[in-house]
Amino acid sequence: MKIAIIGATGFGGAELIRLLHGHSKVEAIDVFTSSEVGEQYSNKYPSMIQIYDQPLLEINYSKLAQYDVIFASTPAGVTSTLFEPLMNKDVVLIDLSGDFRLKNLEDYENWYGKKSAKQQYVDKAVYGLTEWAKENVKGSTFISNPGCYPTAALLSTIPLYKEDLVIPGTCIIDAKSGVTGSGNSLVKSSHFCEANENISIYKMNKHQHIPEIEQGLKMFAGTEDTITFSTHLVPMMRGILSTTYINVKEGTTEDMIQRAFEEAYKDAPFVRLIEEAGMFGTNRVRGTNYCDIHWDLDERTNRLTVVAAIDNLVKGAAGQAIQNMNVLFGYDEMDGLDQIPLYM
Ligand SMILES: NC(=O)C1=CN([C@@H]2O[C@H](COP(=O)(O)OP(=O)(O)OC[C@H]3O[C@@H](n4cnc5c(N)ncnc54)[C@H](OP(=O)(O)O)[C@@H]3O)[C@@H](O)[C@H]2O)C=CC1
Numbered sequence: 001m002k003i004a005i006i007g008a009t010g011f012g013g014a015e016l017i018r019l020l021h022g023h024s025k026v027e028a029i030d031v032f033t034s035s036e037v038g039e040q041y042s043n044k045y046p047s048m049i050q051i052y053d054q055p056l057l058e059i060n061y062s063k064l065a066q067y068d069v070i071f072a073s074t075p076a077g078v079t080s081t082l083f084e085p086l087m088n089k090d091v092v093l094i095d096l097s098g099d100f101r102l103k104n105l106e107d108y109e110n111w112y113g114k115k116s117a118k119q120q121y122v123d124k125a126v127y128g129l130t131e132w133a134k135e136n137v138k139g140s141t142f143i144s145n146p147g148c149y150p151t152a153a154l155l156s157t158i159p160l161y162k163e164d165l166v167i168p169g170t171c172i173i174d175a176k177s178g179v180t181g182s183g184n185s186l187v188k189s190s191h192f193c194e195a196n197e198n199i200s201i202y203k204m205n206k207h208q209h210i211p212e213i214e215q216g217l218k219m220f221a222g223t224e225d226t227i228t229f230s231t232h233l234v235p236m237m238r239g240i241l242s243t244t245y246i247n248v249k250e251g252t253t254e255d256m257i258q259r260a261f262e263e264a265y266k267d268a269p270f271v272r273l274i275e276e277a278g279m280f281g282t283n284r285v286r287g288t289n290y291c292d293i294h295w296d297l298d299e300r301t302n303r304l305t306v307v308a309a310i311d312n313l314v315k316g317a318a319g320q321a322i323q324n325m326n327v328l329f330g331y332d333e334m335d336g337l338d339q340i341p342l343y344m
């Protein structure tokens, strides 16, 4: 299998190379750039020296059409036009950006503040929250990979909505991300003196992942709900901790909650339900495609707290994209993704 990566110089692209390097079906990985043609990849990421020393290639459509899979790990607003000439070619397209996720184009334009992709392409894209979209991913040639926060938020709430255990209108998701979540470009918010020794809230009630989470609840649990969702930047490189507070319906018991999660994820190798958590944090999944989920029902308030931990660059981006590729081609779902988390 021959792989092309557009946007390879970014964090998502680098993570795709790291993981695809260990994939049993991948024979070649080529990297494409809009700004650094001819540069050796290992000059960008010195950790890859003598392992992945390829030159960055110019984006060229007739060349790109010769690959089996093209991953685009480019900023929102780029893939919508970049992918158009490739839509009818015999190649699988996997987009890591938000460009094809929101089925309602107005939502995209309102929340991203950019021109949307064309409706026909948004319709064609399968929203690849793998655990819930497997059947659609299998028959597809075009995957829109979920956002990092929605991955954690949806995996930890869909089973509750699906089994009708929770009260709509009461869902508050409080999420924290490491700084790699904002990408490789130099922005003030990821400046050491801004990010270190600091926790900040950003995009309050305006985050582009709000409509994506609400769409996911409708798509996979059949529930229309409006949520409160807050995002915080914390001084670490990777990881998302997503904590949801939600009121349960009268009669909902701990057994019912446990059964909802067990049933939902009985065939999901990357979702680990953690019963006794103790200290529950992002270090338990770092560098891997796992999503760990832990919950507790507070009987005093009838409110459920559910927490999910993922690595934003892996299950939140490159790992889930490869998981989708594996499902789409009928490979072992864990191929290229079978690492033990880097705990320390
Ligand atoms: N970081 C994360 O945790 C997550 C990111 N995402 C999404 O994945 C995508 C990539 O994210 P990330 O890797 O962090 O971003 P980065 O900013 O690190 O990298 C994006 C890359 O896109 C390329 N690029 C920029 N403009 C263009 C253009 N006009 N045409 C072609 N390529 C372009 C650049 O490479 P070059 O200059 O070499 O072309 C750049 O290195 C984004 O849409 C992001 O929202 C999704 C989930 C999680």
Ligand SMILES: CC(=O)N[C@@H](CCC(=O)OP(=O)(O)O)C(=O)O
Binding pocket: 076, 096, 097, 098, 147, 148, 149, 177, 178, 179, 180, 181, 182, 183, 208, 209, 231, 233
């Ligand atoms: C820490 C940080 O800044 N994270 C980014 C997540 C980027 C992302 O996944 O955005 P897309 O929906 O465009 O793919 C953010 O909150 O915007």
